[in-house]
Amino acid sequence: METAANTLPAEGSLQLRDQLCFALYAASRAVTARYRPLLDELGLTYPQYLVMLVLWERDAVSVRDLGAALQLESSTLSPLLKRLEVNGLVRRERRADDERSVAVRLTGAGVDLRERARAVPLAIGDAMGLTPEQDAAAKQLLRLLTENVTRG
Known part of the structure; x- marks a missing residue:
């Protein structure tokens, strides 16, 4: 049986699935692609x-x-x-x-x-499929990540 400890990436892992930067990159590309037809x-x-x-x-x-x-x-x-x-x-x-x-x-x-743009955030929110709590938590974590990385 796998425990939470077994699923955590090894420190210094070079596996793609363990890279937060790739998860951010893939999410950003997917979300931006979802915006494209709406913004067109x-x-x-x-x-x-x-x-x-x-x-x-x-x-x-x-x-x-x-x-x-x-x-x-x-x-x-x-x-x-x-x-x-x-x-x-x-x-x-x-x-x-x-x-x-x-x-x-x-x-x-x-x-x-x-006025025409008001539908965009609603459509993107639906596509993301997050609860309001998950949406708020994701924004909070990403803002913290940005702040931490730009501070250094």
Whole structure:
């Protein structure tokens, strides 16, 4: 009979199934793939969707604050913003009080897209099949993992 101790990976194991990094990678790819058809209907890529989530939460965000919220460098964020601007969902404007700072704002079309996007988290939640408690625990563990790894 197998006990919990027998199922734990050996310290220093190089077996793929024992790697937390692979479990995270596979889960991330699977979840992102599940988003794809839903976001295609909205005309967004997954990274663009993340930008829109921040803007739907708090319009008129500086590029610096947007990058901090998404943990993205400016060089990664700029092309995303440019594409969203070309698609008529956001506009970038220099702040009057600080010309070095650029604010990103939703356009009317960007605001309107929010209603269509409401179905996305529900569909993803259904696909994940987690209880509300499991969902909360998973988010808490992943946030802790991110905090621990980025601290070092």
